[in-house]
Amino acid sequence: MNMILAKNIGFCSGVKRIIHLVETMSKGKKKVYYWGALIHNSVELARLNDIGIKEFDGNVKSGENAIVVTRAHGTSKEEVEMLRKKVKVLDGTCPKVIKIHQMVDKAIKEGYRVIVYGNERHAEMKALRKDYENEVKIISDVNSIEGLTMSDDEKLLLISQTTMMKEDFEKIAFALKNKFKNLKVYNTICEETLARQKEAIDIAKSVDVVLVIGGKNSSNTNTLVKIAKEYNTRVFHVEDEKALFPGMFINANTVGVLSGTSTPIYLVKRIIEKCKS
Numbered sequence: 001m002n003m004i005l006a007k008n009i010g011f012c013s014g015v016k017r018i019i020h021l022v023e024t025m026s027k028g029k030k031k032v033y034y035w036g037a038l039i040h041n042s043v044e045l046a047r048l049n050d051i052g053i054k055e056f057d058g059n060v061k062s063g064e065n066a067i068v069v070t071r072a073h074g075t076s077k078e079e080v081e082m083l084r085k086k087v088k089v090l091d092g093t094c095p096k097v098i099k100i101h102q103m104v105d106k107a108i109k110e111g112y113r114v115i116v117y118g119n120e121r122h123a124e125m126k127a128l129r130k131d132y133e134n135e136v137k138i139i140s141d142v143n144s145i146e147g148l149t150m151s152d153d154e155k156l157l158l159i160s161q162t163t164m165m166k167e168d169f170e171k172i173a174f175a176l177k178n179k180f181k182n183l184k185v186y187n188t189i190c191e192e193t194l195a196r197q198k199e200a201i202d203i204a205k206s207v208d209v210v211l212v213i214g215g216k217n218s219s220n221t222n223t224l225v226k227i228a229k230e231y232n233t234r235v236f237h238v239e240d241e242k243a244l245f246p247g248m249f250i251n252a253n254t255v256g257v258l259s260g261t262s263t264p265i266y267l268v269k270r271i272i273e274k275c276k277s
């Protein structure tokens with residue numbers, strides 16, 4: 001069985017950065033915690049837990065020199081302020097997500113209302129909604145456009161959560177342009193997730209089976225699964241090697257392997273080894 005690995009695999013730059021940050025700090029004198037799901041991968045979070053880097057439960061133990069790192073996909077200002085009252089906080093937000101917040105800030109100051117294509121339950125969207133409330137409207141698909149109540153002459157900006165599907169963003173942009181005449185569109189899907197989406201198409205078209213490795217709670221992994229399924233009928237989303245089962249690769253000569261941006265490379269290697277054995 002021939003296994004074809006995506007070129008863009010393992011952590012993205014934002015996840016590499018935050019993992020490096022917490023690991024480096026934990027080697028010093030501080031007790032390092034993270035706030036919320038630092039990244040969307042339970043295997044990597046379990047590894048961090050094993051080396052003493054744990055999720056912050058809101059309480060600083062007496063005498064502890066603690067620091068809390070906020071998650072890669074953003075934390076609302078209110079949450080950061082709440083944390084700062086208790087403990088030292090280090091902003092772990094990916095620079096690409098920070099840029100989006102800056103863009104939204106600027107647009108609102110210039111009188112725009114912002115429409116964001118995203119998933120309301122995702123940390124990135126929760127932080128945006130909390131920070132900008134009524135100025136930002138999150139839509140999850142093209143059908144949600146019906147419910148938008150902005151007037152035709154309002155200045156509007158359409159952007160996207162960093163991990164969404166390009167094709168869907170373009171459909172939404174097209175539909176919105178037909179509805180609102182003052183719409184500005186800026187595609188803020190992260191280029192690292194876009195590269196993975198493109199590879200997912202190429203690989204899914206050319207193999208018998210596709211394995212997508214990543215958390216079930218990982219938005220960009222779920223996007224890869226959705227894309228791969230458009231081009232291949234045998235797509236499996238696996239979180240770890242325990243999800244592999246006999247019969248997965250029956251009659252398969254080629255297996256394509258993709259991963260989400262918060263999937264550690266050691267997990268990818270473990271799964272490949274297991275597939276081969």
Ligand code: SF4
Nearest residue numbers: 012014094096162190
């Ligand atoms: S997917 Fe992109 S935006 Fe998200 S953490 Fe990685 S580099 Fe940053």
